[in-house]
Amino acid sequence: MEQTAQRQWQGKTDGAPWMHRALISMFKVVPLPVMYFFMSFAIPYYLIAHGKARKAIYHYFRKHLGYSPLAASLHTIANHYVFGAIVMDKFASYAGVKFKVEVENMNIFKDLASSDKGFLMLTAHVGNSEICGYSLVAPKRMNVLAYGGEAETISRNRSRVLTSNNIRLIPTDEDMEYLFVIRNALEDGEILSLHADRVFGSNKTVDANLLSSPAELPFGPFAISVMGDVPAITVFVVKKSLHCYKIFIDRVKSGSADASIGDKVAVMAQSYCDNLGKVLRKQPDQWFNYYEFWND
Amino acid sequence: MNRQEIKAKVDAFLVGELEIDEAKISDDALLKKDLGIDSLDLVDIIVLIKNEFGVKVEASDLGRLQTLGNLYDFIKQKIQA
Numbered sequence: 001m002e003q004t005a006q007r008q009w010q011g012k013t014d015g016a017p018w019m020h021r022a023l024i025s026m027f028k029v030v031p032l033p034v035m036y037f038f039m040s041f042a043i044p045y046y047l048i049a050h051g052k053a054r055k056a057i058y059h060y061f062r063k064h065l066g067y068s069p070l071a072a073s074l075h076t077i078a079n080h081y082v083f084g085a086i087v088m089d090k091f092a093s094y095a096g097v098k099f100k101v102e103v104e105n106m107n108i109f110k111d112l113a114s115s116d117k118g119f120l121m122l123t124a125h126v127g128n129s130e131i132c133g134y135s136l137v138a139p140k141r142m143n144v145l146a147y148g149g150e151a152e153t154i155s156r157n158r159s160r161v162l163t164s165n166n167i168r169l170i171p172t173d174e175d176m177e178y179l180f181v182i183r184n185a186l187e188d189g190e191i192l193s194l195h196a197d198r199v200f201g202s203n204k205t206v207d208a209n210l211l212s213s214p215a216e217l218p219f220g221p222f223a224i225s226v227m228g229d230v231p232a233i234t235v236f237v238v239k240k241s242l243h244c245y246k247i248f249i250d251r252v253k254s255g256s257a258d259a260s261i262g263d264k265v266a267v268m269a270q271s272y273c274d275n276l277g278k279v280l281r282k283q284p285d286q287w288f289n290y291y292e293f294w295n296d
Numbered sequence: 297m298n299r300q301e302i303k304a305k306v307d308a309f310l311v312g313e314l315e316i317d318e319a320k321i322s323d324d325a326l327l328k329k330d331l332g333i334d335s336l337d338l339v340d341i342i343v344l345i346k347n348e349f350g351v352k353v354e355a356s357d358l359g360r361l362q363t364l365g366n367l368y369d370f371i372k373q374k375i376q377a
Binding site: 176177179180182183203204219220223224227228260261262 | 312313315334335336337338339340342343344353354355358
C-alpha cells in the first residue's frame with residue numbers, strides 16, 4: 001500500500017511579478033469577459049508548447065473518462081480554456097471582484113467548524129480551491145498549506161485577501177518548522193486545508209482507485225488525520241458560470257478504530273478518491289493535474 | 297519508565313507502522329540516513345511521542361535528534377523532567 005514514488009510536483013507560477021501586478025490593476029477597470037477574450041489567445045501557445053501536459057489531459061479524458069478521440073481532443077482544449085479563466089478569476093479576486101458561491105452540504109462544514117476539535121479540509125487541483133477561503137468562514141482559524149513554488153506577488157495578494165477571513169497561509173519549505181505549525185494548529189482545534197492529490201515533502205504514497213483506475217496519492221494528508229485523530233472532509237470548488245462557483249463538501253470515511261495506521265490511511269484515500277471522482281464526472285473539464293496522474 | 301521500555305515502544309512503532317527494517321534498528325542508526333525517516337515520518341513520530349509518553353516535541357528539539365539513541369534519551373529526559 002505504501003510505495004516510494006519519484007513523482008513530486010515541481011510547479012511554479014508563470015509570469016514575472018510586474019505582469020502579475022499589471023494584471024491585477026487591469027481587473028480593476030476591465031470586465032472579466034474581456035479579460036477572458038484576451039486570455040484565450042494564449043491557449044494555442046500552451047497547447048503547442050506544453051505537449052506533455054496536453055497529452056496528460058487528453059489521456060485523462062480518453063482513458064479515464066472514456067471519451068472518444070474527438071471528444072477528448074475538444075475537451076482538452078476546453079480544459080485549457082477553463083484553467084485560463086480560473087487563473088483570471090484568481091487575479092480578479094485579488095483586485096476585489098466578487099463571485100457568487102453555492103455550497104453543497106454546508107451543514108457538514110458548520111458542524112465541524114463549531115466543534116472544539118480540529119479537522120482537515122482535503123482539496124485537489126480541481127476548479128479553484130482558493131474560493132473556499134472567501135466563502136467558508138468559520139469561528140476558528142483556517143490554516144492553508146501554501147507551496148513554495150508560488151510567486152511572491154501571488155502569495156502576497158492571496159495572503160492579504162485571506163488574512164481578513166481569519167486564514168493563515170503556512171509556507172511549506174525545506175525547514176520542517178511547518179510540521180510543528182500544523183501539529184499545533186490541529187491540537188488547538190483549528191482547521192487545516194491542504195491538497196491531497198499531489199505528492200510533496202515526502203515520497204510515501206498510498207494506492208487508491210480514482211475513476212476506476214489505480215493511482216498513487218500522497219500518504220501524508222491522510223496520515224495527519226489518522227495520527228492526529230482528527231476528522232477530514234473533502235472540499236472541491238468548481239466554476240459553474242462567469243461569476244458563479246459551487247463548493248462540494250463531503251465526509252471522508254475513516255477505517256475501523258482497531259485498524260493499523262496504514263489500513264486507515266488506505267480507507268481514507270479511497271474515500272477521498274470516491275468523492276473526487278463524483279465531482280470530476282460533474283465537471284470533467286476542471287481537472288488541473290497536468291501530468292500522467294495514473295499508474296497506467 | 298526506563299530506557300528499555302521506551303526503546304521497546306519506539307521500535308515497535310518504527311517497525312510496525314513505519315515499516316522500517318528491524319535489522320536497521322540500533323542506537324547509532326541515523327534517523328534520516330540509515331532509517332530513511334522523512335518529514336512525514338517525523339510528524340508521526342512526534343505524535344507517537346506525545347500520545348505514548350506525554351512529551352511534546354518542539355521545532356527547537358529537532359537538532360538534537362540525529363540518531364535513534366538520541367531519540368530514546370530525549371524521551372527519557374523529558375519524562376524525568
